[in-house]
Amino acid sequence: RIRAAAEDIIRRDGIAQLSMRRLAEQADVSLRTPYNLFGSKADVLIALLDEAECQLSPLADMYPASSAIARLLGTLAGIETFFAHDEEYFRGIYAAIMTSDHHGAREAGVGRTITTAQQMVARAAAQGELRADTDTAALGRYCGIALLAVLGMWGSGFLSISQCIAQTRRTWLAALLHHASEQTRAGLLDAYYETCGKGDANDR
Numbered sequence: 001r002i003r004a005a006a007e008d009i010i011r012r013d014g015i016a017q018l019s020m021r022r023l024a025e026q027a028d029v030s031l032r033t034p035y036n037l038f039g040s041k042a043d044v045l046i047a048l049l050d051e052a053e054c055q056l057s058p059l060a061d062m063y064p065a066s067s068a069i070a071r072l073l074g075t076l077a078g079i080e081t082f083f084a085h086d087e088e089y090f091r092g093i094y095a096a097i098m099t100s101d102h103h104g105a106r107e108a109g110v111g112r113t114i115t116t117a118q119q120m121v122a123r124a125a126a127q128g129e130l131r132a133d134t135d136t137a138a139l140g141r142y143c144g145i146a147l148l149a150v151l152g153m154w155g156s157g158f159l160s161i162s163q164c165i166a167q168t169r170r171t172w173l174a175a176l177l178h179h180a181s182e183q184t185r186a187g188l189l190d191a192y193y194e195t196c197g198k199g200d201a202n203d204r
Contacts, residue, residue, distance in 0.1 A: 001027040002034055003051065006044050011089060015096045018044075042102035045093050046109075068124035069176060069184060072143075073169065073191070075120075080165040087161050095155035114144035124176075134179040146171045170195045 005027040009018050020041055024031045038044045083090045098106060118140025124130050130139075147168050154164040173192040180188050 002029065002037065002044065003047055006048060010092065015045075015092050020044075040102055042097055042100040045097050045100075048093055049090070049097070066127075067129070068120060068127050069129050069188070072117075072120040072124065073172065076147075076165050076169050076172070080161055083161050091155060091157070091161075094151065095157075098152065098155055110144075110148060113148055114141050117141070117144035117147070128181055129184045130176070130179045131181050139175060139179060142175055143172050146175075166195065 002023060005023055006018060009022060009026060018041060020034050021031055023034050023041075023044065027034070034044065038047060097109070100106075118137055121130070121134075121140035121143065122136040125132070125134050125136050130136070150159065150164045150168050150171075153159045154161055159167070170192070173188060173195060177185065177188050177192060
């Protein structure tokens with residue numbers, strides 16, 4: 001009920017009007033209950049994003065389990081597909097979390113993104129899609145930070161989610177190409193040119 005009330009307030013009146021007191025009133029619970037169950041307004045917003053991320057999980061099944069890189073790039077397509085249908089709502093939540101005083105929430109989100117990217121890159125290396133000498137921890141961290149940096153521009157309203165994902169995909173493909181094994185290099189190169197255009201001499 002509290003999550004549903006938070007979503008309703010945000011959609012009708014905007015995040016600025018969301019407070020723990022109003023949340024409790026609309027959810028018909030005591031003022032202590034939102035604090036006991038969530039902790040803070042930022043934690044309520046995080047719960048709304050977490051709920052959305054749970055709905056993103058099945059999208060990974062669209063990509064072949066045999067290709068770790070396809071699954072890695074597929075996460076970007078999944079993010080775009082999901083958030084584009086309700087972009088302003090999710091943009092507002094993301095921006096509010098990242099600009100809140102809840103430093104722990106931001107650090108947890110950053111850490112989770114980086115760890116997930118590192119795990120997926122490590123899986124690609126284990127499957128021979130990246131060279132054996134690839135520093136998967138460093139490459140995964142780079143991919144995670146690159147995504148977070150561009151999402152920051154999205155949260156601030158400078159990029160649409162489609163532009164954000166296109167830029168991240170291009171950045172990831174360039175980094176993956178640098179470490180690609182012989183079996184994946186041609187496919188990654190085709191994907192890179194498809195993303196940024198074969199006619200760009202600088203990209204070549």
